[in-house]
Amino acid sequence: MSDIFSLEHADEKLKALDAFIIEQDAKEESLIAILHKAQDLFGYLPSELQLYVSRKLDIPAAKVYGVVSFYSYFTQSKRGKHTISVCMGTACFVKGIEKVMHEFSEQLNIKSGENSADGLFTLKDVRCIGACGLAPVVMIDDKVFGHVKPGDVSNIIAEYRAQEGSET
Numbered sequence: 001m002s003d004i005f006s007l008e009h010a011d012e013k014l015k016a017l018d019a020f021i022i023e024q025d026a027k028e029e030s031l032i033a034i035l036h037k038a039q040d041l042f043g044y045l046p047s048e049l050q051l052y053v054s055r056k057l058d059i060p061a062a063k064v065y066g067v068v069s070f071y072s073y074f075t076q077s078k079r080g081k082h083t084i085s086v087c088m089g090t091a092c093f094v095k096g097i098e099k100v101m102h103e104f105s106e107q108l109n110i111k112s113g114e115n116s117a118d119g120l121f122t123l124k125d126v127r128c129i130g131a132c133g134l135a136p137v138v139m140i141d142d143k144v145f146g147h148v149k150p151g152d153v154s155n156i157i158a159e160y161r162a163q164e165g166s167e168t
Contacts, residue, residue: 080119091135
């Protein structure tokens with residue numbers, strides 16, 4: 001599979017996106033909801049997809065890009081199957097999260113914002129997860145791991161890799 005995004009071969013996803021757009025009463029005012037749907041369908045919002053949305057809504061591509069680049073929820077690059085969010089908030093930082101982040105980075109051989117070679121993980125640092133009582137905190141997808149130590153990282157990664165093995 002190529003890393004180059006193409007709207008070709010995405011017919012079913014585009015049909016679903018088109019149907020969602022049609023359901024919206026006020027198209028331009030629904031831009032964020034439409035972008036959420038597009039990202040849910042495609043996994044990310046590359047420039048080709050942003051341009052498609054702008055044409056469907058008859059709004060400038062710059063406006064779509066402005067929204068996508070402003071909100072941290074949206075991503076313009078392909079993500080791994082699981083997103084590892086490492087909380088860099090004050091409570092987590094004071095309790096040593098930088099060592100945990102370093103361990104994830106080392107074991108996955110990636111930096112924040114990158115994907116693992118196997119496409120399984122995306123590593124990112126976030127300002128605050130909102131679980132300060134569990135500091136230091138890591139969140140993988142929607143699951144929160146509290147009181148994480150660098151020594152826990154290999155077991156956490158192994159848990160997700162084992163899940164992938166059992167799904168195939």
